[in-house]
Amino acid sequence: MLFDKILAILYNFIYEKEAIQMVKRYCTYYIKQIYDYVEKRANNEFRKYDLTLAQMTVLMILSSHPQGVLALKALEHELGVAQSTTLGIVDRLEQKGFVRKMDSPDDKRVKLVQIMPEGMVPCNSIQSDMGVGEEYLLRGLNAEERATLKRLLQKVCKNIE
Template sequence: MKKETCGIFIHQIHNVIEKRMNNQLRKQGLTFSQINVLATLASTSEKKLSFKELEKQLALAQSTTAGLISRLEQKRMVSIYGDKDDKRIKYVEITDLGMKCCENAEQDMEETEKELVSCLSEAERKAFFSLLKDVKDTVTKF
């Protein structure tokens, strides 16, 4: 007997969203994970983060983050450079091409999210978002 849990529901929702977004992003030669990196960088004031900070914000392993960054660098969507004072620190910065791709994907992402919560009232959407944020904030402390 399979027990329904929050974790299972979240995983199933994530899989559906990721599949749909990957299908839509394929025309740009990107994946959902890659656009997530670009969107995270685009949302910062300086359009850049250290590798460590990006790993933390994405809640991904160092090796996974490095692979995503490497593929985006090959596509000229990001640039990588070291800190001038501390050579151990590497930064990743979104390029103009990366920004353009991120903007193009934004409409698809908004449409997907709109459909995701279409069964909820406006008040329920706000409460749902707030609750999801609380859970995300909790799990990122682990």
Template sequence: MNKITDKRKDCFYMIKQLHDNIEKNANNLLKKYDLTMMQLGALMRLNKDGGGECTLKEFEKLLHLAQSTTAGIVKRLEQKKFVECFGDSLDKRIKKVRITAEGIKLCSIAAVDMEHAAKKYTKGISKEELNTFVNVIIKLCENADS
């Protein structure tokens, strides 16, 4: 195997290691809110990208998750009073999910915690390096989706 192939393998291994480390640290930080990184991520996507309310089907697409996984996340967030579920007024077959005031408040608090965590991970990295990294990650994600 040549050095370029070895570096690619190492790169994807390092991305996995970084993800695992970020998830572990985030989950430890989120214990005080009785949340996981996945639940908070879903809540923040609903708040920001979902406009605070959307159908369960739209939420699945927003999260890029299966229906069963999304339903489980929504159920746990609903039990914790961060979201509420209800039927569409015109079509009761359509289930909708809406972030609550408590969920919005949590997103604001968590955003501050996430900013502190991001500073830890980007310490010693210039703005140019970070921009390059972000652009490469975007391309990797686009390639993964194609």
């Protein structure tokens, strides 16, 4: 993927002072910094549930769907990762008792994933923490700046859909 190649090139120079200044000219540097911070903070927070950010993301997606059920293929699409990656995350969650896999009653070829009551516990707990985390990240921005940032990020996300 082009983004990965760009990041690889940029981070090959990260230890050189001049290169750091060059890298900071690109938005991708700041996006990566934010992502790394959020991932680290989230993984630390989710550790008390024995969950990773990726696993918690799956639980949050499932909890937002009717009856907490979603086709594995649809989950893969929402995550934006390969089927094998999605299946690995779901398998680990199933081993922990947070989700279960089942065949669709309409089409046995379709695999469904359902969140279990045990999987709802961290979802309910994390909801307020997510707001606190976002508030921390955006604390230096006023309401208008926050709205502008959100609008611009949504535009960037549309570019990669």
